[in-house]
Amino acid sequence: MTQPLAQTTDLVKCFDANRALDGVSMAIEPGRITGLVGPDGAGKTTLIRILAGLMAPTSGTVEVLGGKPGEKLDDLGYMPQRFGLYEDLSVIENLRLYAEVRGLPRAEQQASFDRLLDFTDLARFQDRLAGKLSGGMKQKLGLACALVKTPRVLLLDEPGVGVDPISRRELWSMVGDLTEQGIGVLWSTAYLDEAEKCDTVYLLNEGQLLFDGPPAELTGRVRDRVIRVTGFQERRRQFLTHALDRGDVIDGTIQGRSVRLLVADGKPVPDAAALAAGPDTEVGTADPRFEDGFIERLGGGPKGTSALAERYRTIPETEECAIEARGLTKVFGEFTAARDMNFRIPRGQIFGLLGPNGAGKSTTFKMLCGLLSPTSGTGAVAGKSLRKSAAAARASLGYMAQKFSLYGDLSVRQNLDFFAGAYDLPRDKAKRAIEAMIEIFELGDKVDVNAGTLPLGFKQRLALACAVMHEPPVLFLDEPTSGVDPVTRREFWMHINGLVEKGVTVLVTTHFMDEAEYCDRATLIYRAEQIATGTPDELKAEAARLTSTEDPTMEDAFIALIEEFDRKREAREAA
Template identity: 90%
Template sequence: MTEPLARTADLVKCFGDNRALDGVAMAIAPGRITGLVGPDGAGKTSLIRILAGLMAPSSGTVEMLGGKPGERLDDLGYMPQRFGLYEDLSVIENLRLYAEVRGLPRDAQQASFDRLLAFTDLARFQDRLAGKLSGGMKQKLGLACALVKTPRVLLLDEPGVGVDPISRRELWSMVGDLTGQGIGVLWSTAYLDEAEKCDTVYLLNEGQLLFDGPPAELTGRVKDRVIRVTGFKERRRAFLTQALDRDDVIDGTIQGRSVRLLLRDGRPVPDAGAFAAGPGTEVHAAAPRFEDGFIERLGGGPKGTSALAERYRTIPETDVDAIEANGLTKVFGEFTAARDMNFRIPRGQIFGLLGPNGAGKSTTFKMLCGLLSPTSGTGAVAGRSLRHSRADARAQLGYMAQKFSLYGDLSVRQNLDFFAGAYDLPRDKARRAIAAMIEIFELQDKLDVNAGTLPLGFKQRLALACAVMHEPPVLFLDEPTSGVDPVTRREFWMHINGLVEKGVTVLVTTHFMDEAEYCDRATLIYRAEQIATGTPDELKAEAARRTGAEDPTMEDAFIALIEAFDRKREEKEAA
């Protein structure tokens, strides 16, 4: 058996009374990708920082390249969350800085830069400031900085957070090439489709190791327990809510017009009649995925009924579209960020804005919620014009920004108090709303904690609580689950689905293509243009027509439609 490049045994890390790591044993093998997964606060980042020599363990054994962490930094590459870049430096200046820090000889630097710029396809952007790069480009530059001196071990702390599927596939391909050179990779990820492709996976929860081994081993534990239900008469969201509230179901997700369910261990597969969802209901066996095994090992996902939706007001029926975009265009100087955006979203629907980093999604999003004035075109929210009644339009929506946008130096309670005041809620109503948000989002133990120091999952819970406490008819959610674990993502979508059933309209951007399945319709934005619009099933059918794939996923559709657009554009330019 090949000797591991790094290993831990009985590893413990305490922060006061909290045991962030509790007896963890793991190893990183040469030429292999080792996956690290788990919910928020599981201990993944603490483990990586200890391996990188940035943090000392409380007890236990840690070896890195035959010595203590920090002794062989020349042979270690480390890419922290959010990529660890200096955003006021250019691409080439970041590379030079990392080369100096890593002790790369001056006469070897240019050859290394040329190799990495070609490897990441960043050569034409080397003079651009890192802060001006798209998420995918930042990801590639972060990897290049970690590789400026070829390491023997590469530590990647959630490198795919906030990055589109194409960029994530490119990163995976690049890292796969590195393992061919014998480099050992530890890849922490919130994307379980990435974990499924790792050679070995370690699953942490509350600091303890729940599983280690090949991903297929965890997937195999739920064999014959996954079903797909089709043909039911209810709306997809209503059916999923009812199914998740059943005792024999421990997880479920929407896939187009069908619903995918994970059954409790030892329970028989229910027949179609058990769901009481109409004579057209059919139950089919479905192939298990790593995510099913992950959720099962953590005890299952949340149930279907949302406490937030239960207390939320019902939005009145109306013939007026909740959101309108009519030719919205935004030009910065000579750069067109969004061109001629057109769509209408009726009451009680979810509409998705999909696309690669830098495609124009956030620009469109900000124009519709009144944060950017369009160069041309018009928009409306709940019948209020963004041009003539911007303040009234903004009062009709709740907004959750892509990056944590609350007040990090204020406590959780102070943030809730502030936003209740900002929404001008009467004192008694504000008190009841704040109490409800604290209970629904389980913030009781965090009230006096500064919001900026919260774990990511709790930051997102607080942000959603602040966005909905005034019960708006429209929600704008800009990558609301970016970086959070699958269980927390399911909690968010339980609430979103419940609110939509109460008549709330949601405009959402996401890089999780499985979340795009929850949308009633979505539009794919690329190079500042809408290149496809339809239901998830329509977009997948179009991808199948173009590629011949038998059963494409939303991620397959995303990539196929963009590649088809590029081919058509290249043919037009060549003509």
């Protein structure tokens, strides 16, 4: 057996009465990618910080490169979860700073920089300020800074958070190349398709180790219990809600017009008749995924009925589109961030803005919710023009920002109280709404906690609560589940699906391509242009035509459509 580069035995870490880690034993082997997965607050970041020598354990043993953590920092690379670079320094200045901190001799620095800039494809951007980089470029720069001195152990704390599928694949490819040099990698992730690619996976929950071994071992435990249902009469969101409320179903997701279900262990797989969803219902088996095994190991996902949707008002029918963009264009100096955006979203639908980092999604998003004035073109929200009635349009929507935008120094209750006032809710209605949000989003034991200190999943719950407490007819959600674990993501979509059934219209941006399946329609934005628009099934069908892939995923479609656009553009330039 290969000698581990780093390992822990019966590791315990306590913060007051809370055990962040409870008897965790794990190992990082050379030339292999070790995955670390688990819900928010599972203990992943605590474990990585202990291995990096930034935190001492309460008990248990830790060994890194044959010694104590922190003794051999020259051979350790560490990329923290939050962007750990200096945004007011350029790419090359960040690399120089990290080289000095890591003690890389001056004579060796330029060769290291040239290698890393080529490795990350950042050579063209070396003079750009780090704060001006796209999310994918920031993560590549963070990886480069962790590698200024080639380490033997590389610790990566959720490097794919907030990064589009193309950049995530590039990051994964880069790290795969490193393992061929014998480097041992620990990769913490919220993306379970990444975990599936790891050599070994450790699954944490509430500080305890629930599983360790090859990903296929966990996936195999749910084989023959994953089904795909098509042809049902109900609307797909309605069918999913009813299916998840069944006692024999512990998880479910939407895939275009079909629904994918995970059946509980020991329960018979329901047939079309048992589902009672109409004469055309068909039930087929589906290949299990690591995510299926993950959700089952945690006891299943949330049920289907949303308590938020049950108390929400029904949005009345209207002939007007809920959201409309007509030629929206935004130019900053000589740079066009979004060009001629056109789409119409009826009441009670989800419309997705998809695209790589820096493509123009957020610019389009901000123009529609009144945070940016368009250079040309116009838009409307709930029938109110952004040019003529901007204040009235903003009052008709709820907005959840990509980054946590609430007040970190205020408590949970104070944030809710502030937003109730901002939405001009009468005092008695505000009090009822605040109590309802606390109950629905399970914030009861955190009402007096400062929002800035909450775990990410609870921050996002609070942000959604503040966005919906005035029951708006339109919701703008900018990457609402970025960085949160799969269980919390399912809770969010349970609520969103329920609200849409009440007539709420949702505009959402996301980098999780499985979430794009929940959209009624989506538009793919690339290089500031709309390059494809359609239902998820239509976009996947186009990808199947381009790639000859029999059953492409939304991620396959995302990449195929962008690559096709690039091919056509290069052909035009060559001509």
